[in-house]
C-alpha cells in the first residue's frame with residue numbers, strides 16, 4: 001500500500017475521531033443532565049410518599065402523583081440508559097472506528113462511493129453515514145463479495161452493484177496499524193493476525209473477519225430450522241453469537257433479547273462467551289444448561305446432570321445401553337404422545353386433594369369430572385376444564401366450610417386487631433354484627449383453603465410419576481432389542497430412584513413431556529429463537545422436547561458430530577433429515593463449516609488425522625510446533641514428565657489445560673501435581689476460567705479453547721473403543737498453539753491407526769523408567 005493512500009486513510013481516521021470526541025463530550029453532558037433529572041424525580045417521589053395519607057382525598061391525590069412520578073422516573077431511567085449505550089458505542093468506535101471499506105458503484109452512478117464498515121453506525125450532523133454498522137444490508141457485500149458485480153439483500157428486495165475495491169484495516173487506539181486491499185472475501189492476512197493472539201479467557205467478536213459461510217449463517221432469516229455442523233474450531237459458536245447480534249439489529253422492532261434462549265454445554269462456556277454480545281453493543285441472551293433447565297422443572301428432585309451421566313456412561317451393560325437409546329429416541333416420545341391422547345379417565349393417576357388431614361376433593365370426584373369431558377378433546381384442554389370445574393366447586397365449598405364448627409372456632413380465636421385488619425379489606429360498611437362476622441368467616445375460610453386452590457392450580461391432583469410408571473409398565477411397545485426382563489429392571493430402577501427423590505436424565509425429559517402434554521403446562525410461547533450449542537450431545541428426544549416446549553421458536557442447532565462423547569458419529573445430513581421429520585419443518589437448512597481456525601496448522605492436521613473422514617477438514621495456515629506424543633511406562637514417570645511439560649509450555653503460553661477423560665482422572669492428576677505447582681481444578685460448578693494451569697475433564701472443556709493443552713493418558717488401556725474417538729478429538733482440538741499427548745504405556749490404537757505422517761508428530765518414548 002503506497003504512503004499517500006495510508007496518509008489519506010489516517011487523516012480520515014483522525015477526522016472521524018475528532019467527530020467522535022465532539023459526540024462523546026455532548027453525550028456526556030446529556031447523560032449528566034438525564035441523571036440530574038432522574039435525581040429530581042426521585043427526590044420528588046420520596047417527598048410525595050411521605051405526605052399525610054390519612055385523609056381519603058389526600059390519599060387519592062398523592063396516589064395519582066406517585067403514579068406520575070413513577071412513570072417519569074422510568075422514562076428518565078430509560079433515556080439515561082439509551083444515552084449511556086450511545087456513549088459506550090462512541091467510546092468503542094474511538095479506539096477502532098472501522099475495519100473495512102468498500103467502494104461500490106451502482107449502474108446509474110458516474111463515480112464509486114466509499115463506504116466504511118465498523119461495529120456500529122456513525123452519522124454526521126447532515127445525516128451522512130460516516131460508518132456503516134456491519135449488520136447493515138450493504139455490509140454483506142464486504143463479507144460475501146469478490147470484486148465485480150455483486151448482489152445483496154435489502155428490506156426492499158434484491159440489489160446489485162459493482163464492487164470496485166475492498167480494503168481491510170487494523171486500527172488500534174486511533175492509529176492504522178495495517179491496511180491492505182484484497183479481492184478475497186475477507187483476506188487471510190487479517191485472520192492470521194487475529195488468530196495469532198493469545199487466549200485471554202473470553203471469546204471475542206469476529207465481525208472484522210467473518211467468513212463467507214459464517215456470514216450465510218449469521219444473516220439467515222428464511223429458515224425455521226437451521227442446523228450448523230462443523231469441524232472443531234470452525235467458528236460455529238462465533239457465527240451464532242454474531243447471528244444473535246444480527247437478529248437484534250435486523251428485527252429490532254419486533255425482537256427483544258429476552259425472546260432468545262441459548263442452551264449451552266456448561267457454565268464455564270456461558271462465562272467464556274459472555275463478552276461477545278456486549279462488545280457489539282447488545283445485551284446477552286438468556287443462557288441455560290440442560291441440567292439447570294430440568295432441575296428447575298423438577299423442584300425437590302435430584303435430576304441426574306449431564307456430567308454425572310458421562311461419568312457412568314462406560315459402566316453400562318448392553319441391556320442398559322439399549323434401554324437408554326430407546327428412551328432417548330423418537331419412537332419413545334411418539335409412544336408417550338399416543339399414550340396421553342388415548343388415556344381414559346379411569347387410567348389417570350389422580351390424587352386426592354387434602355385439607356387439614358382430610359380428603360377435600362376425592363380422586364373419584366376428580367375422575368367423575370374428567371370422565372364427562374369429550375374423549376376427543378386434547379388432554380391439556382380436558383385438564384384445564386377439570387381444573388376450572390374444581391375451582392368452581394371450591395368456591396361453593398367455601399360457603400359450606402364457613403358454616404362448619406372449625407370455622408366458627410377459628411373466628412372466635414381471632415384477636416380484635418386481627419378482626420379489624422380483615423374488616424379493613426372490605427371497603428364497605430356492614431349492616432349488622434352478623435354481616436360483619438359472616439364477612440370475617442368467609443375471608444378466613446378462603447384464606448385457609450388457599451392451600452386447596454394452590455393444589456388445583458399447580459396440578460397437584462395429578463401424579464405424573466405414577467402415570468409415567470404406568471406407561472412404562474403397560475403402555476410401551478418395546479423394540480426387538482430390549483427384552484421384557486431388561487425393561488423390568490429399568491422400571492424397577494426408575495421406581496427405586498424416585499423413592500430416593502432422584503431422577504435419571506433418560507427419564508427426566510420423557511416424564512416432563514408426559515406431564516406437559518397432560519397438564520398443558522411448561523410451554524413457553526414467547527421465545528422466538530432457540531439456540532442449542534453442542535447439539536451432538538443432545539438426544540433426539542431432548543431436542544424434540546425443546547421444540548415442543550418452545551413452539552414458536554425458530555431452532556438453531558449447532559454442533560459437530562465428531563465431537564460426540566461416548567457416542568458413534570452421525571452423518572450431518574442424516575441428522576438433519578431426522579430432525580426435519582421430527583419437527584415437521586418445511587424450511588430447514590444445513591450449513592457445514594469445514595475450515596478450522598482455532599488451532600495451528602500442525603495441530604489441526606494431527607486432530608483431523610484421527611477421524612476416518614477428517615480429510616474434509618481444512619486446516620488454517622497458522623504456523624506452530626508439531627504436536628508431541630510422550631510415552632512413559634508408568635503413572636509415576638508420566639506425572640514427572642507432565643510437570644516438566646507444563647513448565648515448558650508455561651514459558652510461551654499463558655494458559656495450559658490438562659484435559660482428562662473423566663473426573664476421577666482429573667482428581668488424580670490434580671492430587672499429584674498440586675504439591676509441586678499452582679494449579680486449578682475445574683468442576684461443573686465453576687463459572688469462570690482463571691489463567692495458568694487448569695485441570696479438567698473433557699466434558700467441561702467443550703466449546704472452550706486454551707493456549708496449550710496436555711491430554712492425560714492417551715494409552716490403549718484408557719482409549720480402547722471406537723466410541724472414545726470423539727473424546728480424543730475434542731481434547732486435541734481445544735489447543736490453540738501447543739498440544740502434547742501423554743500416554744501411560746502403549747498409545748491407543750485410535751491414534752496409532754490414524755493417518756498421521758511421522759513428520760507431523762514428534763514421539764518421545766521411554767519404556768524402562770521407574
Ligand SMILES: Nc1ncnc2c1ncn2[C@@H]1O[C@H](COP(=O)(O)OP(=O)(O)OP(=O)(O)O)[C@@H](O)[C@H]1O
Pocket residue numbers: 191194195203204206209210211214230231232233234235236237238239559560597598702703704705733
Ligand atoms: N471468522 C473468524 N475470524 C476470526 N476468528 C475466528 C473466526 N471464526 C472463528 N474464529 C476463532 O476460532 C476459534 C474457534 O471458534 P469457535 O469456538 O466459534 O468454533 P466452534 O466451531 O464453535 O468450535 P468447537 O466446536 O470446537 O467448540 C475462536 O477463537 C474464534 O474466535
